[in-house]
Structures are given as structure tokens and as C-alpha cells.
Amino acid sequence: MPFVIAALLLVGALCALDLVLTLGVIKRLRDQGALLAELGSGTPALAVGEEVGAFTATTVDGVPIGRDDLNDDTLVAFFSPTCGPCRKKLPAFVAHARTLPGGRDAVLATVVGTPEAAAAFTEALAPVARVVVEEADGPVGAAFNATAYPTVLRVAPAADGRVLVTADQVDLGRVPQAAA
Structure with a gap:
């Protein structure tokens, strides 16, 4: 026992x-x-030097936008309302975009989701960016091959007219310098 x-x-x-x-x-x-x-997933959509694909979309303001509308130096971002890191990065992105020379025309923000789900993001981004709301397989996301959120890129036209990614690791804490 x-x-x-x-x-x-x-x-x-x-x-x-x-x-x-x-x-x-x-x-x-x-x-x-x-x-x-x-x-986050951390991998940017396109790497530095890669060409942005052609796209056409309509901003939330009803203005058509395409690859040719990405002027000299454009900040491009992809956010998703279901992404925790996106909610954390949004205020820094808005503050950074507010300081860019060129204003709203120098920023393109794409919110991936339904218009209802994207409403809070759209409201925060609209004063500082041209905002597109689209589903995950939308034309802007496809042009940038964006599948990871948040993704922040800088693009600019090359000498031959192609729009290329110039930065895939954008420091949102750094104040941009005005063009000389």
C-alpha cells in the first residue's frame, strides 16, 4: 500500500x-x-530599382489616378484596417506625409479592405494623401505587388520615364528635405 x-x-x-x-x-x-x-510581415512589395506596374484607380475624392500621376518623388503606402502594425504606423505616416513638399500630390495611400472597414483610415489619411480604397486584389496593390501591410515605399520617374521604387525602407521619423 x-x-x-x-x-x-x-x-x-x-x-x-x-x-x-x-x-x-x-x-x-x-x-x-x-x-x-x-x-508585421516586413517584406516590401517591390524592391529598390523595380518598376511600378501600370494601374488606374479612383481616389475616395472621385479623382482618377494612375502610374503616370506619380510625380517627381511620391510616398506610397499600403494599409489594412485589420492589421495591428498598420494602426500603430498610421499616426507616424500621417505626420511624415504632412511635412512633405508637394502636399497631398506627393503621397498615395491605399487602404485594402471594404469602404466601411477603411473609413477610419481614410479619414486620417485624406488630409495628407490621395487615398484609394480597394480589395486585396485591386489594381494599385497589383501594380506594386503589395501583399504585406503596412508597406511604405518612395517612387520616382527614371530618366527613361519608367516609375521606379527609390526606397523600400522609409524612415517615417525623419523630416524630409525640400528639393533644392
Whole structure:
């Protein structure tokens, strides 16, 4: 009988230890998931030097826009209302866009989602950017091959007229310099 009691206590202690370790692993996995969500997918749509594809879309103001409307130096961003990192990056993007020479014409923001879901993003972006709302497979996203959110790029026309990505890691904390 004492042997059975000792074995039962040993099995109970092992089960309690296993439970504590399992809860620790679950907590670490949740922490890792939160860190990954903060980082976002991180891969920009197009790399520096790649050409932007042709597209036509309509802004929320009802103005048609296409690749040829991306002037000398344009800041381009893709946001999704369902993306946690997008909500965190939005205020910094708006503050950065507000300081750009050229105003709204120097910024194109695409919000990927339904107009209803994108309303808060559209309201925040409209004063500083030309805003397009489209589904995930929309023409602007396809032209930039954008599948990761948030994505912030800088584009400009090359000497031969092609519109190329000039920066795929835009520092939103840096105040842009006015063109000389």
C-alpha cells in the first residue's frame, strides 16, 4: 500500500510539473505571436530599382489616378484596417506625409479592405494623401505587388520615364528635405 501511495504522489507531481511547463510554453508562444504581429510581415512589395506596374484607380475624392500621376518623388503606402502594425504606423505616416513638399500630390495611400472597414483610415489619411480604397486584389496593390501591410515605399520617374521604387525602407521619423 505505501508503494501505491508513493507512485500515485510521484505521478501527481509529474502531472503538476507538466502542467506548469505547458502553461509556460503557451505564454511564450503568445508573447512570440505578439512580437511577430508588431513587426508585421516586413517584406516590401517591390524592391529598390523595380518598376511600378501600370494601374488606374479612383481616389475616395472621385479623382482618377494612375502610374503616370506619380510625380517627381511620391510616398506610397499600403494599409489594412485589420492589421495591428498598420494602426500603430498610421499616426507616424500621417505626420511624415504632412511635412512633405508637394502636399497631398506627393503621397498615395491605399487602404485594402471594404469602404466601411477603411473609413477610419481614410479619414486620417485624406488630409495628407490621395487615398484609394480597394480589395486585396485591386489594381494599385497589383501594380506594386503589395501583399504585406503596412508597406511604405518612395517612387520616382527614371530618366527613361519608367516609375521606379527609390526606397523600400522609409524612415517615417525623419523630416524630409525640400528639393533644392
